[in-house]
Amino acid sequence: MNENKPAIKSLGDMPTSELKKYGHQFVDWIAAYLDEIENYPVLPNIKPGEIKNILPENPPEKGESFESIIADVNDKILPGITHWNHPDFMAYFNSTSSGPGILAELLSAGLNVNAMAWHTCPSATELEEKMINWYKKIFNLPQNFWGIIYDTASTSSMHAIAAAREQLSHLKIREKGMIGRSELPRLRIYSSEQAHFSIDKSVITLGFGLESIRKIPVDEKFRMIPGKLKEAIKEDKQNGYLPCCVVATVGTTSTTSVDNIDEIGTICSEENIWLHVDAAYAGTAAILPEMQWIFKGIEKSDSLVINPHKWMFTPIDLSLFLTKKPDVLKRAFSLSAEYLAGENEDATDFMDYGIQLGRRFRSLKSWFIMRYFGVEGLQNRIREHIRLAKEFAEWIDENPKFERMAPTPFSVVCFRAHPQNITDEDELNELNQKLLDNINSTGKLFLSHTKLNNKFVIRIAISGIRTFEQNVNDARNLIEQKLNELLD
């Protein structure tokens, strides 16, 4: 061991005196960052490779001072940050982290438990179970739903479709697999044309193949047409397919359209098809009594995903997955290993309900956030976002140079510039692409886009906890100004 004598620092962890000192510095750093965040460009003005190139090729041989690490966060990391916590980040489904959520992550890292089995951390398992009940209550969801927290909606939806497959237990896919078995029928997964591409990814991963997804057409409001679903199922059955799963979306990614769960649920019940509801972004709106129509008929669904990390001020990641059929989910994912065997038959081992064995203590975030803000505090914030979006939508509707491209049920508005003298669609697409680029390159606002019926459409998402009326007004002014510059 002589040639490897401990250098600088002895064995063991950072001394807790340092943890306190630098912990306080980092807390102050984050507070100052959030106070001054509007001074940063939302989108960094850098090119690929710029950050990589200023970082050293090799890790240091000897430990470095924490001061130098903090200095490099400022000098080398901040210039390449896209500021998701910025009040003018209005792209995608903006996710923001609130103070209580940040502190919960700090605590979770300090405890560093793995909530794989009950006995590997009873508090983590039982707080998770309790938080699932709280979520069910605030979203007014059926009490017979069982829940688990995964990382992302992509993971949640993959688990849903895997459970849908396992429900067809007579096919014995868990044991015998899907391949090389000529006796098996082709399976079909249904979603609307507007469903998130994570459904396609799940279907590829699970071995169904892209061709097994049947995309159901949408109506003029971008909602799955239940009659078309019914026809597709009928036709598929006639052609020897076995319908396996329908994925309906409450709040699609492009336009936040809401599939009719009630009607789709009736079809699925009649046909005994697993209904999975992807409400990753919009589900949070069900915290408002006036928005609970979005889940009408949800008791007919078999599973549901809502991501508190999207619109509930929860640091990424936290995805709430609910199902009426936990036994089917468990059959799809449980395997026992002697080295993990628990002894408590009356306790939940969440590892039996998912692909991931390691599980972070995510429910602390739910707990801190629901308690700190209270249900009413969360309702106020969600309601205000919806109000601001409606105001923005009205402004678009009243402005002759713009056009709204989809209904606005939540806090996302789809629109495009459409000056009356331009009628050519290609020209309009080009104009809007330029408009978006010019807006985003200011660093003052970050919007995203989608395509609807081949039209280039700009999306504004108002769901950040630091986004207020003034930010939306500034956004309006910037959008109008940038359009005027283009038209001049």
Place this chain on the structure above:
Amino acid sequence: MNENKPAIKSLGDMPTSELKKYGHQFVDWIAAYLDEIENYPVLPNIKPGEIKNILPENPPEKGESFESIIADVNDKILPGITHWNHPDFMAYFNSTSSGPGILAELLSAGLNVNAMAWHTCPSATELEEKMINWYKKIFNLPQNFWGIIYDTASTSSMHAIAAAREQLSHLKIREKGMIGRSELPRLRIYSSEQAHFSIDKSVITLGFGLESIRKIPVDEKFRMIPGKLKEAIKEDKQNGYLPCCVVATVGTTSTTSVDNIDEIGTICSEENIWLHVDAAYAGTAAILPEMQWIFKGIEKSDSLVINPHKWMFTPIDLSLFLTKKPDVLKRAFSLSAEYLAGENEDATDFMDYGIQLGRRFRSLKSWFIMRYFGVEGLQNRIREHIRLAKEFAEWIDENPKFERMAPTPFSVVCFRAHPQNITDEDELNELNQKLLDNINSTGKLFLSHTKLNNKFVIRIAISGIRTFEQNVNDARNLIEQKLNELLD
């Protein structure tokens, strides 16, 4: 809005003055927790339901004070914590979080970026790329490996096997799927009898079915027998199977045995079978020059997983996945969506390489830890763990009442009590089960167990950053004392 007037707190986030105040309190809380952690029982002495039952049924209508939340962490959460950060936690593969890792999680939550695409956070993407290079250097891995950070080893291995399937591109599984296609051959996945059960879970999830795994026998040191693998492949091919993937393990979960990557790699190269290496726990040991033999022949592998959250003092979760064939991985998981389209062809969009779209800023943890401790500091700690395990193993070997049950290449020792007067295996199993229960119920030490050739075996894992020689000596004494009590 009148009936919903904002109560107590207005809109927006927790004021940053509060974030600072409670942030400092939480940092001090964690420092004190880590200072006093040895006063807590490693395993909580509670029954299922005890934590759940003291938490309220409903979330509060109005927001609560942060003081009350902190009080409840102490009163309601701590009593049900299994203390993974405890120096006497020596069960499973103990994972511990270091100070720099905890601070990195704090920063990650404060920034709250989503590293799905380059432009959604260039720094997160590029720091991740750089950290992968650092890991490759410290573990002395081939430079032509490409890498990505996932959450857990289960996820990493699932991606590996999915890529192995995609490599058989002539089967067109991505497009056409695996089911109902009589022209497809049955595929085979190989692992040793000692491989982790996450491999079985992956195989179920991907639709191969449990029957598609062929478990290869192990030698007396619990290592896959390459000759048996070769025979199995030959036999399978004769019977019309198509070999798809071999999973070898460096550091199996039960005994930390090391499969011979070099020989297995040669077989896989000859047969053109994807070789995935699961080095989730033990891969970290390759930071020591004297341990780099574990990866002999690794250049013949197609993919590799190492979990810094297991033995590199990184808060859960962080799983390093490397592959020689990123294009195959990308083909298995990429799908484009207009609403996410990036513009930088020369930048990496990590979302194209995995099932999860949302991606946390995990590489901050790697950066803080490698810089704070330095390569030498990390080497000292890993080397000390291995030294302590060897000492413990020698103590077992010299003690006539105990028996070592497997070689000790790393920091896990498999042993059992075996007093000379007891020869009946059932009696020995019962004795060791009781011994383990009696040790764990003291709250002074947490060990786990496994079964080897139907023998109940106790495992001690020495890999925590707060675990020192004294803790291992105390563990010895406690084990011996508890055995003597049983034998008296």
